[in-house]
Amino acid sequence: MSASSAVPASESGTRADIATASRIVVKVGSSSLTSVAGGISEMALHKLVGVLAQRRQAGTEVIVVSSGAIAAGLLPLGLVRRPKDLATQQAAASVGQGLLMAHYNHAFLEHGVTVSQVLLTAEDLSRRRHYVNAHRALERLLHLGVVPIVNENDTVATHEIRFGDNDRLAALVAHLIKADALILLSDVDSLYDGPPSAGASRISRVDSPEDLEGIVIGAAGKGGLGTGGMATKVQAALIAAETGIPALVTSTENAAAALSGEDVGTWFSINGNKRPVRLLWLAHLADIRGRLVLDDGAVRAVRERHKSLLPAGILSVAGDFDAGDAVEIADTAGNVFAHGLVNYRCSDLPAMLGRSTKALAKEFGREYEREVVHVDDLVLLHR
Template sequence: MAAAGAGAAGAADAAGAAPGTAGGTARQDAVAAARRIVVKVGSSSLTTAAGGLDADRVDALVDVLAAARDSEREVVLVSSGAIAAGLAPLGLERRPRDLARQQAAASVGQGLLIARYTASFARYGVRVGQVLMTSYDTSRRTHYRNAYRTLEQLLRMGALPVVNENDTVATDEIRFGDNDRLAALVAHLVRADLLVLLSDVDGLYDGDPATPGTSRVGEVAGPGDLTGIAIGSAGRAGVGTGGMVTKVEAARIATGAGIPVVLTSASRAADALAGRDTGTYFRPTGRRSRGRLLWLAHASAPRGALTLDDGAVRAVVERHTSLLAAGIAAVEGEFGAGDPVELRDTAGRAVARGLVNFDAKELPQLLGRSTRELARELGPAYEREVVHKDDLVVLQH
């Protein structure tokens, strides 16, 4: 089966939308009604293949976003490009694979990236605010609230937030992994009405766009519409981390939280924000979920695992209760209080994820014992849940 989505921007001129999937009225209505929009742009749309920012590309994107603000919309920009922008200044020919050099490139490139945006938006009298995030910043309750308040205040004060992963300090354990997923989560965080994913690919295709007879998928109403489509990977430039796989996954996260998504090329950003038939439109499939639980499900990397007995699995999954020590059969991994952990059934399947209230060294002595017993023997600090229901998200039913 041919890989989809690996074509050049502009391929849709030669290949029209699949029959019955143009996404006309639904797309137009959703885009027209959107007052708060998150726009994500990939590295390949802002930089040259050799590294370094392309000022003309940045200005072209800013022109579109400034016009959207003039129509009384609020815009949050999730921008990749920090590592790619830092390659040429550091004499690197390609994106390094090791984390240390990636962080060094990000340190140099992030300053160049935000300076370029600041200068470009200044042409329209628009101030920008830089917001750098890791998954740690949003899976914790207080950090999540702080991230929301910062973004909300920037918008209220008329600034345009420019969000990126904090690559200078992010480790493998606290990375989002790609900015497509970060954009979907930011859209949920700021309660956006629309998510627009921009890259060097002009939409999702039902095959290799270079093969005659393939068509752009104009609309995706649900997971069933993706059956039989092999999702291709990286774009041509080779300076980013994402590909069509991450974009479709980001669309799944956002639409599952009630947010419509448009996926198209950066060169067609104006068409996307006008509701025209460009790229692929993903219809919402779910409702908005509780705040940071979406982040806990999709942004956190578990630091360990707790195996639950059958009764605890039913209590957590079906009755949505907190997890108590009495229902835990085994502990795996090294983690501290407040870290995300995976909750598994006796067959080893992940059924939930949550933030644990005890570290891995404390838990073994607590297993299988009631909170009343623990409080009596170890003190009142132990009369509490191992994972509180407010810090827990069910992964499968």
């Protein structure tokens, strides 16, 4: 991140600000909602809903991004673990989503709060018309005092258009509705600098991705019911923070304390400005079809001077892509530092490498004067 876009820690807020936030997104994972025997844990869900309903009744707009549909469908289908194949995942989600919503509807109604079901795919947040429709629907629901329950539409989503985990979906929904904060809840109370069982220390605050260098972050949680784990929560928190929305990672048990602004969990402070949704899609959702490796000069031009990528700076090309597809951009050490939309087919590029656009235009025609990746179609990654 360039120095001009960074936000000083003193200006990026604290977890105490959650107590007065007017609009929040709360994501809850499968492991927090399911019982040991399988299916939805009514006790856990009702406890969480009580906390969220109280906050809604106090005037805060609350959006819940909830996992659990596939997990809820396992027991009725006689399955003992989360299926690995897409078709069975879709079947379990189809059975479980209705059960999950029935539990939410019943629990919130006990507090006089109306909920709605909102199912999204990655396409809904990457295509302009779909994005506008999703934004309009959520805004209207919030205006009517409804608590939207958002989930990925697992029943129809394919491998190519899936978010992959609801943590990332929650970060993008927070961006979509311009939330004041994102809270990511699971069965782990905080991010630690090592295994908690080995006496590791809690990481209270993260001000930039560099704060996490050298820290090993765990994968999926207990029972194998979810698709994420701490790694996806950290990624989602960083996505939110780099787009101007602070995030808190903590346990469902700490939900009430988190919403009160108490010192729990790991706080990810704002370290960037809100990005256009198109660049968010390119950074986190685009189907990457190839890789371009740049020489040192081109790396500096793209990463430090924010220039378009020209053929003269490209050393090698990999993948099978057409003009308009997304590709990753790497240095000679293999570090991927950007994504971009390429203007040429993969078969066109080998003959162009290392050559100036002027020379290419003279030999092949004026259409070869354009950049390989224009700066407006390029996004730097903060990893």
